[in-house]
Amino acid sequence: MDPVRYRILGTTQVLRPDGRPVPVGGARLRALLTVLALRAGRTVPVGLLVDEVWGDEPPADATGALQALVGRLRRALGADAILSAEGGYRLAAAPDDIDLNRFERLVGDGTRALADGAPAKAAGVLDDALALWHGPALADLPDHTAEAARQETRRLDALRTRHTAALALGHAEQSLPELTALCDTHPLDEPLQALRLRALRDAGRTAEALVAYEDVRRLLADRLGSDPGPE
Known part of the structure; x- marks a missing residue:
């Protein structure tokens, strides 16, 4: 059984x-x-x-x-x-048998597939992993803040990898709505912002990409006192 x-x-x-x-x-x-x-x-x-x-x-x-x-x-x-x-x-x-463990296994598989030059495989595996989420992690634990935050960080890592695979497959336009929403939620996440700029560029929206880059540059300077990294 x-x-x-x-x-x-x-x-x-x-x-x-x-x-x-x-x-x-x-x-x-x-x-x-x-x-x-x-x-x-x-x-x-x-x-x-x-x-x-x-x-x-x-x-x-x-x-x-x-x-x-x-x-x-x-x-x-x-x-x-x-x-x-x-x-x-x-x-x-x-x-x-535990969705959290399956999520971590699938994210590992998807990340390795992307590193091996198989973005289509990576995208499918990562979609399966992200579909396991049905709300905030560990919602029924009375004090779950620290562990739940760790799992949410892992989910964000998986989303970044999934969008990296999408860009490798030429799906920049499809990725932009979620990437924009994620950047609004995590404005200081520089790798995420870089993905959005790449998606704008790959979608042929170069002028928007340049404006968005300047917005990110000012944000990092105002909030962190730093310039964007090389990527």
Whole structure:
């Protein structure tokens, strides 16, 4: 039987092999599943689980409360889904059963394909990777700011690589709307700005590219006190 799949790139979800969701009710239950899925196949210590699920407000009997929560999660997913190990618990899942792990694997594959001179392959693989995102990463963790920011940075890296592949394929015009929106959101991201300028140039919009370059030059000077890099 095919394994279930776990989504943590957005609201935490569990999907059966046929795509039907497994109901996982309750914020604490989803938080527990998120922490376990982040470390799928590894034992997560009880103390870390309590910290991640309850934050600064742990229950008086934290160990007992965690045991009860694990019991509820086992009833939802199956008794063998959460394994007890010395000092903690482990989600019985292969790395590729977790969308975050699949995303990282696919991004690596796409990046290597682009470096090997296969932009069409890179574009397809990176599209598959980016399609795994369904909202802000780790949305069900009470305090997920640092880890979520790290994953968002990884997503932005993947978007840059995807647009690099698009330009190599001659798809500059198609890339421009998203590149412009990304530059508006991340104005100090110089590699992203460089991609937008290349896309404008490749689309034959040279005058716009020159104006956009001057805008970036002034922005970097005003905000960072620096000039644009050679690229």
